[in-house]
Amino acid sequence: MKHVEKYITRKSLIYKTEVEYGDYTLNHIQGCAHGCTFPCYAYMMAKRFGKIKCYNEWIQPALVSNAKELLQFELPKYKDKIDILHLCFTTDPFMYEYEDIKQESLQILKICNDYGVKCSVLTKGILPIELGSLSKKNEYGITLVSLDEKFHEEYEPYTANYEERVQALEKLHKAGFYTWVSMEPYPTPNIVEQDIELILNKIKFVDKIIFGRLNYNKLVSEYKECKSFYKLCTKQVIDFCNCNKISYHIKKGTVDKSLE
Numbered sequence: 001m002k003h004v005e006k007y008i009t010r011k012s013l014i015y016k017t018e019v020e021y022g023d024y025t026l027n028h029i030q031g032c033a034h035g036c037t038f039p040c041y042a043y044m045m046a047k048r049f050g051k052i053k054c055y056n057e058w059i060q061p062a063l064v065s066n067a068k069e070l071l072q073f074e075l076p077k078y079k080d081k082i083d084i085l086h087l088c089f090t091t092d093p094f095m096y097e098y099e100d101i102k103q104e105s106l107q108i109l110k111i112c113n114d115y116g117v118k119c120s121v122l123t124k125g126i127l128p129i130e131l132g133s134l135s136k137k138n139e140y141g142i143t144l145v146s147l148d149e150k151f152h153e154e155y156e157p158y159t160a161n162y163e164e165r166v167q168a169l170e171k172l173h174k175a176g177f178y179t180w181v182s183m184e185p186y187p188t189p190n191i192v193e194q195d196i197e198l199i200l201n202k203i204k205f206v207d208k209i210i211f212g213r214l215n216y217n218k219l220v221s222e223y224k225e226c227k228s229f230y231k232l233c234t235k236q237v238i239d240f241c242n243c244n245k246i247s248y249h250i251k252k253g254t255v256d257k258s259l260e
Helices: 041-048 067-078 099-114 129-133 149-155 162-174 196-202 218-222 226-243
Strands: 006-008 062-064 085-087 119-123 139-143 178-186 208-213 247-250
Touching: 062 067, 062 099, 067 099, 085 099, 099 119, 099 129, 129 162, 139 162, 162 178, 178 226, 196 226, 208 226, 226 247
Parallel strands: 006 062, 085 119, 119 139, 139 178, 178 208, 208 247
Antiparallel strands: none
């Protein structure tokens, strides 16, 4: 088991997100121990704006020590504006093998639910079974872009393995919770050869799938069939979701974005 060794304070926590499928969000952790190397947009932004200096600092997460106090102050202000509060867009609330982060996230979710605020969660770790005791309005999700272990080792080196992620999500689905999967950033065949249908069938039980392309990786721009590849994948996702009565969201730019 790993432990957080750094703590920071913040002046505010809840904010309106610009993510196209989001509402309000909070990030009670800085950095992410999962160390994804796509490259990770959150890491690039944190480095650009001086929050961290390097990759090694990024993968040593820091908990916001005054997060619960900020919530008690901000939730009365925001609770009537929030449709759904997301954990998290620039970090992971259930980093693999971090018990202290898990416990902090569970406490934050409970505080939000106590104020009547519905929450959504997205992780590359393992969704803990304790989530089942929280509000039935909550929505739980995992990121899953491959089932290939070599891809996992190279691009998601410190995340939970795929089987554990899916199993934890399915348990919550069977317990009656709304579940979803983010298939983003989805890699091109020159990064990993795979059949998208195998991934889709693995998550056939979920209520919603979000699909989006991989950006900021030169291998994608070098792949000559990139546009047609993402067009085909998008069609496969939409057809699969329609056939299985699953909601879906295709991220902007997945099909029609011009390569830079």
